[in-house]
Amino acid sequence: xxxxxxxLGKRGTAFLLIALGxxxxxxIDLYLPALPxxxxxxxTSQGMVNLTLxxxxxxxxxxxxFWGPLSERTGRKPILFMTLSLYIAASLLCAxxxxxxxxxxxxxxxxxxxxxxxxxxxxxxxxxxxxxEREQVMAVIMSLGxxxxxxxxxxxxxxxxxxxxxxxxxxxxxxxxxxxVLVIFYQETLEERSTGPLYKSWLRLGVVVLNPRFAYLxxxxxxxxxxxxxxxxxxxxxxxxxxxxxxxxxSFIFAFNAACATIGPILYxxxxxxIKVETIIQGCxxxxxxxxxxxxxxxSVSPWLFAAVAALNTVAVIVLRVPGANLLLxxxxxxxxxxxxxxxxxxxxxxxxxxxxxSSRSDNLIQSYGVLLVVVGAICAMLWFLxxxxxxxxxxxxxxxxx
Numbered sequence: 001x002x003x004x005x006x007x008l009g010k011r012g013t014a015f016l017l018i019a020l021g022x023x024x025x026x027x028i029d030l031y032l033p034a035l036p037x038x039x040x041x042x043x044t045s046q047g048m049v050n051l052t053l054x055x056x057x058x059x060x061x062x063x064x065x066f067w068g069p070l071s072e073r074t075g076r077k078p079i080l081f082m083t084l085s086l087y088i089a090a091s092l093l094c095a096x097x098x099x100x101x102x103x104x105x106x107x108x109x110x111x112x113x114x115x116x117x118x119x120x121x122x123x124x125x126x127x128x129x130x131x132x133e134r135e136q137v138m139a140v141i142m143s144l145g146x147x148x149x150x151x152x153x154x155x156x157x158x159x160x161x162x163x164x165x166x167x168x169x170x171x172x173x174x175x176x177x178x179x180x181v182l183v184i185f186y187q188e189t190l191e192e193r194s195t196g197p198l199y200k201s202w203l204r205l206g207v208v209v210l211n212p213r214f215a216y217l218x219x220x221x222x223x224x225x226x227x228x229x230x231x232x233x234x235x236x237x238x239x240x241x242x243x244x245x246x247x248x249x250x251s252f253i254f255a256f257n258a259a260c261a262t263i264g265p266i267l268y269x270x271x272x273x274x275i276k277v278e279t280i281i282q283g284c285x286x287x288x289x290x291x292x293x294x295x296x297x298x299x300s301v302s303p304w305l306f307a308a309v310a311a312l313n314t315v316a317v318i319v320l321r322v323p324g325a326n327l328l329l330x331x332x333x334x335x336x337x338x339x340x341x342x343x344x345x346x347x348x349x350x351x352x353x354x355x356x357x358x359s360s361r362s363d364n365l366i367q368s369y370g371v372l373l374v375v376v377g378a379i380c381a382m383l384w385f386l387x388x389x390x391x392x393x394x395x396x397x398x399x400x401x402x403x
Contacts, residue, residue: 002128007185013128014137016182020080020121023087023114024060024348027172028053028232029152032254033247034165035236041165042100046237050359053233055104056111057352061345063115068123068341069202075190076120076127077183083116084180088173095169110172115344117179122340126329127189134329136269138322153258157251204338213392214331214339220383221324222346227288227373228317229351230358231257231310234365242365243303253307260311264318277323278388285381287316292373299366306366313373327393 005013031038039049063083071079090110097103129137159167209215235257239250271280291313299306325343332339354372361368387393 002130003187003189003191005187007187008182012182012185016179016186017121017125017137019179019182020117020124023117023121023176026152026175027056027110027114029254029258030156030172031165031168032153032232032236033157033240033251034160034168036240037160037247038100038165042103044100046362047359048100048104050233050355051104052100052107054352054355056107056114057229057348057355059108059111060115060118061111061348061352063112064119064341064345064348065115065202065205066112067116068119068344069204069335069338071116071120071123071190072204072335072338073193075188075193076124077186077188079116079120080183080186081180083113083120084176084183086113087117088176088180091169091173091176095166095173097166115348117176119341119344122325122344123336124189126336126340127191134326138265138325151255153251153254157248160247204335205342208332208335208338208342211331214328214342216383216387217324217328217331217393218342218346220380220387221320221328222343222350223376223380224285224288224317224320224324225347225351226354226357226376227313229348230354230369230372231313233355234358234369235310237362238306238365239303242300243306245303253303256307257311257314261314261318264315265322267315268319268322271319272323278394281320281323281384282381282388284316284320285377285384288313288373288377289381291316292370292375292377295366295370295373299370331392 008016035046035049038052039046042049067079067083087110090106090113093106094103094110097106125134125138155171156168159165159171209218235254236250239245239253240247245253268280291309294309294312295306299309328343329336329339354376358365358368358372
């Protein structure tokens with residue numbers, strides 16, 4: 001760790017980074033069991049309720065672009081204080097919403113704040129750790145952070161049983177308040193702050209995206225999240241409305257998928273000891289294609305087959321996150337905040353697009369999901385194959401890890 005954290009220590013710092021990384025899955029997954037019920041409560045369509053997901057993700061993406069570069073000027077800690085405060089207020093407003101339009105609006109505010117929390121968490125990892133150690137830390141944080149989407153739907157189903165969906169947003173406000181306290185003890189990690197005019201902080205985004213190597217890799221690794229986020233958007237409708245499961249049963253089978261996701265970072269660390277990172281990435285895109293084919297063939301037969309195929313795809317997407325993020329960050333010596341912002345922005349906006357594409361055919365969600373997996377997996381595999389042996393890739397990926 002390059003900058004000491006005397007108050008938090010190593011464990012406290014790791015816990016803070018895990019908590020910051022847990023914001024996106026918690027904010028999305030906690031209320032997934034309530035989506036079918038909310039459709040009836042608000043007397044609206046699936047598409048309108050799914051807008052609470054898509055609107056959050058779009059605002060989250062915009063928030064990433066706004067707060068990430070700004071953190072290069074102000075420091076990480078002030079941004080965390082501002083975004084956490086805004087997130088807490090937005091969560092409480094969501095809990096008080098009585099019309100779907102109001103809920104969508106407050107979710108936009110919540111997403112804008114959540115984007116800042118998430119991007120600063122990623123940037124702090126780059127501040128604190130060098131390449132090889134950073135990859136290992138990212139793998140551990142992702143592995144432990146996946147506990148959030150495991151616990152979130154189960155907790156959401158429990159809250160839905162004893163209260164209503166409003167209580168889920170109160171729980172998010174409480175969680176954010178706890179993280180706010182942790183940030184008080186965090187020691188600033190930005191060593192050199194930008195000193196130019198404020199507007200130039202955001203202009204650095206253009207500098208980063210005009211790096212052709214970064215842009216090409218960003219295209220590849222931001223498409224993969226479509227395959228995971230689209231599953232989140234349809235899961236409740238497939239399990240509850242399609243297969244007739246209860247909200248509680250859905251929460252447990254969804255938690256199974258999240259539990260499988262914890263395998264991803266661990267599997268990557270083990271495979272990377274013996275197999276080239278370039279080959280692992282190529283293999284993951286191949287698995288996504290195979291998962292799409294399996295979804296088309298057997299996904300609608302039973303909830304268990306659907307869950308098994310979705311879990312296979314989830315593991316492949318999660319495995320891609322560690323080398324993908326690390327490889328992208330390695331393309332930029334400076335403008336770390338802007339690079340991290342663009343990485344998370346692109347993945348989130350593509351995920352939101354995936355949700356809307358799959359949800360557009362509400363009469364056959366499983367088939368739409370399968371087609372998406374095949375198309376995205378095949379395109380990414382082809383693009384990666386064309387670049388995997390280029391020097392800016394081969395010389396930047398970490399060699400076999402010693403763990």
